[in-house]
Structures are given as C-alpha cells and as structure tokens.
Amino acid sequence: MQPGDQLALYGDFEPGPYNFYTGFVPLPVLGEEGALSHFLRSQERVFCLLKSRDLLKFQKAQGRPKFQLILQRRIGDSEFALISNR
Numbered sequence: 001m002q003p004g005d006q007l008a009l010y011g012d013f014e015p016g017p018y019n020f021y022t023g024f025v026p027l028p029v030l031g032e033e034g035a036l037s038h039f040l041r042s043q044e045r046v047f048c049l050l051k052s053r054d055l056l057k058f059q060k061a062q063g064r065p066k067f068q069l070i071l072q073r074r075i076g077d078s079e080f081a082l083i084s085n086r
Helices: 017-022 031-041 052-059
Strands: 006-010 046-051 070-074 078-084
Touching: 006 031, 031 046, 031 052, 046 052, 052 070, 052 078
Parallel strands: 006 046
Antiparallel strands: 046 078, 070 078
16 A cells, blocks of 8 residues: 555454454444445545455455455455555
C-alpha cells in the first residue's frame, strides 16, 4: 500500500486486532454488499480484507464493480482474501 491508500474490512470482523496490526485507526468495517461496492468505486486506490466465502458471494453479485484479487491465504481455520479496486 502507498500513502493515501485506504483499507477496510468487509463482513463479520472485530476491527480491534486489525487496527493494531495494520496501524489503520479507525479501520472501517463495511457491513453490507452495497457499502463494499461503493467503497470499491472510489477514485483513490482502496483495499478490502474479507473472508473468502464473502468474496465468492460478492463475485456473483449483479452490478458489482470490477476488482482485483491481490492475495488469498488461510489463517488458522479461516480463509481470507485481499482485494483492490486497481
């Protein structure tokens, strides 16, 4: 990420640990698909961390903006994805 880039979480996240480890405070939590779509339509480069199961649902959504999958990793018993609008 570069200075000025934004990061958000999507889904059922508790932001505290992510605030601590990323240094982004506050770290927005996007709770619905419409908010994620709006976030990804930003003019600035944005990133979003979400669970892979939520990514699969979002990929099937009609009218969703284009995005790029940056990485996908398993952490413990969950799989996460990082996406960006560019």
